[in-house]
Amino acid sequence: xxxxxxxxxxxxxxxxxxxxxxxxxxxxxxxxxxxxxxxxxxxxxxxxxxxxxxxxxxxxxxxxxxxxxxxxxxxxxxxxxxxxx
Amino acid sequence: xxxxxxxxxxxxxxxxxxxxxxxxxxxxxxxxxxxxxxxxxxxxxxxxxxxxxxxxxxxxxxxxxxxxxxxxxxxxxxxxxxxxxxxxxxxxxxxxxxxxxxxxxxxxxxxxxxxxxxxxxxxxxxxxxxxxxxxxxxxxxxxxxxxxxxxxxxxxxxxxxxxxxxxxxxxxxxxxxxxxxxxxxxxxxxxxxxxxxxxxxxxxxxxxxxxxxxxxxxxxxxxxxxxxxxxxxxxxxxxxxxxxxxxxxxxxxxxxxxxxxxxxxxxxxxxxxxxxxxxxxxxxxxxxxxxxxxxxxxxxxxxxxxxxxxxxxxxxxxxxxxxxxxxxxxxxxxxxxxxxxxxxxxxxxxxxxxxxxxxxxxxxxxxxxxxxxxxxxxxxxxxxxxxxxxxxxxxxxxxxxxxxxxxxxxxxxxxxxxxxxxxxxxxxxxxxxxxxxxxxxxxxxxxxxxxxxxxxxxxxxxxxxxxxxxxxxxxxxxxxxxxxxxxxxxxxxxxxxxxxxxxxxxxxxxxxxxxxxxxx
Numbered sequence: 263x264x265x266x267x268x269x270x271x272x273x274x275x276x277x278x279x280x281x282x283x284x285x286x287x288x289x290x291x292x293x294x295x296x297x298x299x300x301x302x303x304x305x306x307x308x309x310x311x312x313x314x315x316x317x318x319x320x321x322x323x324x325x326x327x328x329x330x331x332x333x334x335x336x337x338x339x340x341x342x343x344x345x346x347x
Numbered sequence: 348x349x350x351x352x353x354x355x356x357x358x359x360x361x362x363x364x365x366x367x368x369x370x371x372x373x374x375x376x377x378x379x380x381x382x383x384x385x386x387x388x389x390x391x392x393x394x395x396x397x398x399x400x401x402x403x404x405x406x407x408x409x410x411x412x413x414x415x416x417x418x419x420x421x422x423x424x425x426x427x428x429x430x431x432x433x434x435x436x437x438x439x440x441x442x443x444x445x446x447x448x449x450x451x452x453x454x455x456x457x458x459x460x461x462x463x464x465x466x467x468x469x470x471x472x473x474x475x476x477x478x479x480x481x482x483x484x485x486x487x488x489x490x491x492x493x494x495x496x497x498x499x500x501x502x503x504x505x506x507x508x509x510x511x512x513x514x515x516x517x518x519x520x521x522x523x524x525x526x527x528x529x530x531x532x533x534x535x536x537x538x539x540x541x542x543x544x545x546x547x548x549x550x551x552x553x554x555x556x557x558x559x560x561x562x563x564x565x566x567x568x569x570x571x572x573x574x575x576x577x578x579x580x581x582x583x584x585x586x587x588x589x590x591x592x593x594x595x596x597x598x599x600x601x602x603x604x605x606x607x608x609x610x611x612x613x614x615x616x617x618x619x620x621x622x623x624x625x626x627x628x629x630x631x632x633x634x635x636x637x638x639x640x641x642x643x644x645x646x647x648x649x650x651x652x653x654x655x656x657x658x659x660x661x662x663x664x665x666x667x668x669x670x671x672x673x674x675x676x677x678x679x680x681x682x683x684x685x686x687x688x689x690x691x692x693x694x695x696x697x698x699x700x701x702x703x704x705x706x707x708x709x710x711x712x713x714x715x716x717x718x719x720x721x722x723x724x725x726x727x728x729x730x731x732x733x734x735x736x737x738x739x740x741x742x743x744x745x746x747x748x749x750x751x752x753x754x755x756x757x758x759x760x761x762x763x764x765x766x767x768x769x770x771x772x773x774x775x776x777x778x779x780x781x782x783x784x785x786x787x788x789x790x791x792x793x794x795x796x797x798x799x800x801x802x803x804x805x806x807x808x809x810x811x812x813x814x815x816x817x818x819x820x821x822x823x824x825x826x827x828x829x830x831x832x833x834x835x836x837x838x839x840x841x842x843x844x845x846x847x848x849x850x851x852x853x854x855x856x857x858x859x860x861x862x863x864x865x866x867x
Binding site: 264265268269272273276277280281284285286287288291293295296297298300301304305306308309310312313315316317319320321324326327329 | 421422424425428429431432434435436438439440443446447450569570571572573574578583584586587588589598601602605609610627628629631632633635636639640642643647651
């Protein structure tokens with residue numbers, strides 16, 4: 263759910279901001295350190311925020327789990343069991 | 348002598364990769380059995396290997412993507428924007444469960460995992476067949492990219508001596524050298540060789556971008572100068588969406604590509620197989636952190652570098668060559684060689700990874716199923732023959748490939764995601780999912796993508812001059828119903844069919860669920 267929330271917010275903000283300010287042919291070009299302002303606020307800024315969120319989640323938010331034990335190599339189960347298809 | 352320095356750097360890169368192949372071969376022999384070692388590295392991948400080799404960096408990242416930035420301008424920052432969420436999507440959604448399932452099933456390839464989880468031979472065979480088809484097609488673009496870089500630094504080749512399908516002799520020679528080198532170390536070292544060379548080359552890519560970035564800024568007079576030169580040359584669309592001179596990225600496609608890199612990226616076979624190979628969940632968390640930082644320092648500077656390229660290399664008629672030409676232009680020959688080694692390494696790494704996947708699909712998933720008692724020597728020889736055959740076919744395809752590399756990469760990336768993503772999600776999280784549902788999901792998803800590309804090809808063949816008018820201008824264009832990219836339609840078909848057919852089918856056996864959902 264956490265990942266879905268971040269994805270939806272990032273997509274909505276990024277594409278939404280670009281739709282409002284990036285698709286404006288005919289208007290004077292505004293640059294911020296040589297970068298169009300719609301790119302700065304619509305893409306670079308959320309990119310940095312999401313990177314910080316990801317770093318937090320990776321280091322503190324996500325818990326470790328046991329991956330269970332290795333099974334025998336395959337070529338055993340399907341041959342013995344019934345096949346669904 | 349200075350002209351030979353870039354070539355010298357690439358030769359060093361190739362020698363290092365071959366040395367890694369030899370080392371990987373030794374490591375592979377330490378684990379339990381040829382197949383598990385050769386195709387999965389005995390599940391021992393660490394954080395750096397996972398972070399820098401599990402996602403979709405490839406020849407496209409360093410060759411195809413720069414050519415699009417050069418052509419269409421700043422809108423490519425929007426096109427690639429979903430890379431901001433790729434680390435979360437790739438590692439946090441499917442990571443733990445695929446790692447767990449692969450251990451519970453004992454599977455060493457993706458088709459094996461799906462077959463065992465759903466107890467279906469048909470599903471396993473379909474997954475293998477699609478992997479061979481999709482990855483072989485994708486390799487065409489990668490082989491072309493490798494040959495393009497090598498061609499530019501190989502001295503004294505007679506470009507006009509002869510040609511095949513518009514590809515000059517120098518390209519063909521470069522293609523042969525590239526193919527021989529990559530196949531050699533991949534054949535010898537298998538999965539670990541692919542992963543370790545990928546890791547080494549990913550680090551080199553970061554170094555290459557870090558060097559190229561300031562050099563491009565200085566040489567072009569800064570980002571503002573680059574942007575304004577681009578606007579002057581290509582029109583105001585260079586600084587705006589939907590792109591310079593064309594409806595490259597209308598809103599529908601902007602949303603589509605946000606799906607593409609983040610969601611579709613999760614379903615790539617190369618990604619999923621790495622999720623089967625990591626050591627423990629701590630490895631997974633650290634990989635997520637490393638990839639978040641890596642993506643930030645790679646992709647945004649890459650856009651900026653090739654915005655500057657418009658000012659430095661105006662009117663380039665082969666945009667796929669913009670990366671190596673920029674390196675040769677802005678840096679002294681030795682530094683150019685180091686920079687060029689980055690995209691060259693990216694291509695080599697992708698090619699070797701895909702070759703291993705194709706080989707595993709054929710040998711482990713098809714041949715070993717038919718001959719479970721085949722001796723290890725036979726499996727080893729067959730794996731190597733499969734790698735060589737796939738490389739040969741893809742090299743021939745590279746001679747006849749379309750103008751833009753990225754068109755092939757988008758097609759194959761989308762098709763692969765439609766084939767594997769939803770079946771993998773069903774396998775990992777949905778107890779009610781059935782084998783028939785997963786098979787329908789796989790076939791329906793890929794079928795939808797293929798139909799939309801075939802329709803584009805038919806339209807172009809029957810109406811000379813037809814092209815979709817949006818997206819990348821290429822000789823390989825799909826149709827875009829409602830302005831949405833084919834892989835989004837394919838993914839929608841995959842989800843609907845997977846759920847619908849599963850619900851219409853008998854519920855899976857209880858013992859199967861107990862085995863594969865122990866803690867859910």
